[in-house]
Amino acid sequence: MRSNGTVAVVREPTARGGARAVFTPAAVGDYVEYPFTVGRAGEYDAVLRYYRPVDGGVVTVTIDGEESYRSTVDTAAESADGYDILFLGPVRLRPGRHRIRFTPVSSGRRGGRLISLDELSLVEGPRPDIRDEVTVDNAELGFEIVFGSWSAGTGVSGYYGSNYLSRPAGTGGNVVRWRPALPGGDRYEVLVSDTAASNRPRTRPISCTTPKGPITCSSTRNCAAHLRRAAANGSRSAPSPSPPASTVTCNSATTPTGTSSPTP
Structure with missing residues (x-):
């Protein structure tokens, strides 16, 4: 039907x-x-x-x-x-x-x-061991450069995937976005990761967009976006009307001497 x-x-x-x-x-x-x-x-x-x-x-x-x-x-x-x-x-x-x-x-x-x-x-049988985790790398579907010019690099080890993106610090106008496809409405732990180096800022502004509006926080040394479902053992915790694909946004509003390097 x-x-x-x-x-x-x-x-x-x-x-x-x-x-x-x-x-x-x-x-x-x-x-x-x-x-x-x-x-x-x-x-x-x-x-x-x-x-x-x-x-x-x-x-x-x-x-x-x-x-x-x-x-x-x-x-x-x-x-x-x-x-x-x-x-x-x-x-x-x-x-x-x-x-x-x-x-x-x-x-x-x-x-x-x-x-x-x-x-x-x-x-019918034992339940499969499946973790509700969603990872979006900067070279994968779901990542986009919204504004600015970001350069690919491999010079600093420890990055996820094939490379990372970076650019000189600015005033917040240079923006990248991760758009993960979430498996359902629930509470999620959001983790972001980048490589640490002497020319990288210690913090950067991160915002998550949900149906209830944006949630802004500041990542510490870490900006591939990774989302992990907070519920454990297959149980759902406090379901909320999350969209099929929420967004995680990082911009270059950092210290003048720093380099903003998002590498989901």
């Missing part, structure tokens, strides 16, 4: 059963819904296999109208199209018919809105 938009079937040998569905919404808020049947009552781990196209969008997932533990995913491909697995979390189901709904809520980080679905699996 769907609201508005179109559903196409793509047949290919790498899809489960030889085919996958592609939903193109007419507008944000349209949805596509599938029924499924459970034979006996119990707690299941819901696992979604989906396809990541370059023009994939951000989608929320509900089962019988309730958000799963991992309820939101940006389906845009990081670099090339391909299949991926999303652990939706544990769900307690009664015997009988149920429904899973996929609702596009915004464009993906590459600007697309497509959703491509392959298979839902319900697994």
Whole structure:
């Protein structure tokens, strides 16, 4: 079942059963819904296999109208199209018919809105050990230079990924931004990392944008943005309506002799 938009079937040998569905919404808020049947009552781990196209969008997932533990995913491909697995979390189901709904809520980080679905699996057994951590490096999807000219470097060891970016200190007008795709609304610990050197400032302003407004803090010696879910042991703590992709912003408003070096 769907609201508005179109559903196409793509047949290919790498899809489960030889085919996958592609939903193109007419507008944000349209949805596509599938029924499924459970034979006996119990707690299941819901696992979604989906396809990541370059023009994939951000989608929320509900089962019988309730958000799963991992309820939101940006389906845009990081670099090339391909299949991926999303652990939706544990769900307690009664015997009988149920429904899973996929609702596009915004464009993906590459600007697309497509959703491509392959298979839902319900697994009984030990829960997988999956950490809710999201890391965005300065060379990855989700990072952007908003203002200013930033130079890539590798001279100072200890950086994450292939390099880091730096520029002379300014008045705050030179800005970079990380836009992580979060798996659901919750409390998150935000960590930022850079390399330490004699020409680097000890602090720099950092702001996190949420639906409730920006939160500004100052990082100490550290500016790849890394977000870790604060909840432990698979339990959620004080859920809040976080967006599918919040933003972490760093600017160059530091001491005149320093160099601002964001390297998520």
